[in-house]
Amino acid sequence: MSTFALWRLFHRTSFVGARQSQNDGVRDHTGLLAIIAFASATAIFLTVLGGLHGFIWRASPDRTAACFFNASHCTAHLPVSENGDFYVTLAIFACVLLIVPFTALAGSAARLAATRRDERLAALRLAGATTSQVTRLTAFEAVGQAVIGAIIGIAGYFAIMPLIMLLNFENQRFTFEQLWVGPWALLGTVAGVAVLALVSALLTLRRVAITPLGVSARQGSALPSGWRAVIFVAAIVIGFMLLNNLNMFAGAGTVVVYGMIFAIIGGCFLLLNLIGSWVITAVARARSRRPKNAATMIAMRRILDNPKRAWRNVSGIALAVFIAGITSVCGIFATVDGGDPESAMMMHDIALGGMLTLLFAAVLAAVSSGIMQSASVFDQADEYHMLILEGTDARTLRRARFSEVLTPLNTVIIISAGCSMFLMLPLIGSAISEPAMLIRFVLGIALCYALVSIGAISANRTAAHLDTISRRRDD
Template identity: 55%
Template sequence: MSSFALWRLFHRGGNRGFSSTSLLAVIAFAAASAIFLTVLGGVHAFVWRSSPSHGLVEAFSGQSAQSGENAIYVILSLFACMLLLVPFASLSASAARLAAARRDARLAALRLAGATSGQVSRLTALEAAGQALIGSLIGMVLYVAMIPLIMPLHFQGRGFAVEELWVGPVALLVVAVLMTVLALISALSALMRVVVTPLGVSARVAPAALRKWRLIVFLVAIIAAVGIMKSPLSRYFGQAVAIAIVFGVIAACFALVNLIGPWVIAARARMRIRRPRNAATLVAMRRVLDNPKRAWRNVSGIALAVFVAGITSVCAYVGSAAQGSSEDMTLLRDIGTGGMLTLAFAAVLAAVSCGVMQAGNVYDQADQYRMLVLEGADRATLSKARFIEVFTPLKVVVLVSAACSMVLMLPLLGSAMTQPLTLLGFVAGVALCFLLVGIGVAAANHVAKGIGIVGERSDD
């Protein structure tokens, strides 16, 4: 039987759980590509503005002060783009994994029935790729719909024009292809297990504890970074060196936060599990401890964005506080706006990511949920567990990254940090993150409502 014939067999409809997970994956792919295209549009806009011929090369080769200024905007927008790559990649990967995971049992059965691993792999590949393609097409529509929302944002003292934000058909095609390939790779790697064993049994064992050395390395690096910033030597650095150091420190912090994130989340969950307040907390914290890396992946995008927004909000404050209307001040203000924008995009990606994860859990563990409801767990308890499972890691990472950016910026701009305006903008950004992630989980809870408590026995 050809892979396509198998695929047709699986797509004759009539299976609700199946089509719902497909829908979830498509939503995730759509959100990821819409945001990616929007950010790409921003990069395009700054390249467009930087030279009369609207080319990337010209943006950097110009000699005038004006073109130097433009180059900084292009670099910073590329930087924001790179920042969003992390949550973007993790969302696409989790969407593909969701697509694959739901098929575990079915594909294992296919293998037992004699399908070759090649057929099984091709079938999954076809599935995930199809969802990614549909998702990215929807994402394109969303991207176009979002253009009017981005246009009024002021950068370099003026709003955007449509042709500045429109990335063009080639870029759209590239993003769609990229999306599909990424989905293919993620789905295939997620399915390795099933292909290896026809029994497809995913035995759960106690997870390996995350080592303490992560924390030690992290603390040493932070102290070193603060030391460099505060040292009298820093006065003699040229501007270029200073910028390089700032970027270097930020990049190092990413790596470090990534290193320590899962560990901190697991530590916090262990703390809460020692004496859980109620059943919802118990279930939620056990879930987090079951896979701290997964909990981290969902919110890691927000961690990075909060860290950057903490720094950029200081820029915004300096930019708005200064009396002069020089171009430097405009740049600082724009950096602040850009940082907040990045934070908002990261929040949307994280919200979709959390929603997809929780909805995936709902389907994967329908049996256990049914059992809990039978035993008298009301749905409010289960919904609460899902919220706690996402918000505990979120709170932890927001605290840690906000603290990190404060510690780093404090020596540079001590006074600005304590200004209510700076903090207000920052707090508003963080509140937005919580709100969006909350909406994501609420959507997952809505999915859970659709699952009845009367299951079907496998032998009936």
């Protein structure tokens, strides 16, 4: 049987039976969510890449990246931006920061599609499909969703571009030529998204390929150990000491100092992924010992069942809060009247770039969180349905789902905000208590919180739809 014929069988309503027939709308909904996630990630990635290209264009004598990084490749010597190297460095730093939420979102999309695919793949294996047939089918569907989403994301990139052209950097606006990344970058992005989706989908086949009944066996994840906290605290303390003694490296040049600042802040952020699931586990354990109500008990047990999943639901917010702290500091410096127009311009541009990075990171994190929450709803549908049959009311389950999201969210915001301010302290000193800076910081956190809450509400609506389907099936 060809892969296309198997794909048609895979999507036939009658193949899985009455239960699958009732879930067809939900299945299509998950496919649509995956496409939206791929589209969002692609659009924002290309927009940020376009900004980097714009700064390189301004700093390159012949308007090419090859000339900027290697003077021997220059074919012309046009006027360039005086601070071009500095702006390119900041743009690269922003791109590096956004790689984490971008890959998390694309991975979430692939994981969501795979979550709903496992049961049907297992049914195909029981019906006689071979491992190679299931593998080809998975690759076909995963790549198809990724490519469709990436193409929509390219359209989103063109839609966002005019808005970016309204912003002033270096006292001038970007042009289309500066923000245009070129056809090869578009093709490379589509291919990259497709490969990421393919790898994520094939990794989920291990359960189905080993045995068709593998998807029925659910095991809790191993709880993280406390050594993660020791490593994280040590790294934060070392980072603080280095930032507090940057004058020791002043002789190495401004670029080296800025590079060290970015490396220390970025490295400490990356270590949040090491400690995140451990802290969430500790909080859930503490709350599960003395739960206030049934909803809290259910939520904490769900978190302890898979703390890594709980962390993935809100991990993107950690970066957004980190960026919110950096942006609030830059905003303070941008408002200081130093009498130097060039310095004022640079501080203004850094603050504006930080706000854009915060916005992009928050949107990526919110979409990723919504996707992951929806995937969790589908994973837990049978368990919540059993709770309903045992007499648990729908209101309690809704509160449990919110608590399952908000508990890790509150935890990660506290940790990220505290670490961000702690690392900023050596750089800004007493300015950390400035009301304007604190207001900017709080507003950035509020933006992240609001966007993730929207995802939680959407996931609860999906869960309500699943509950309705379950009741109809039992009738």
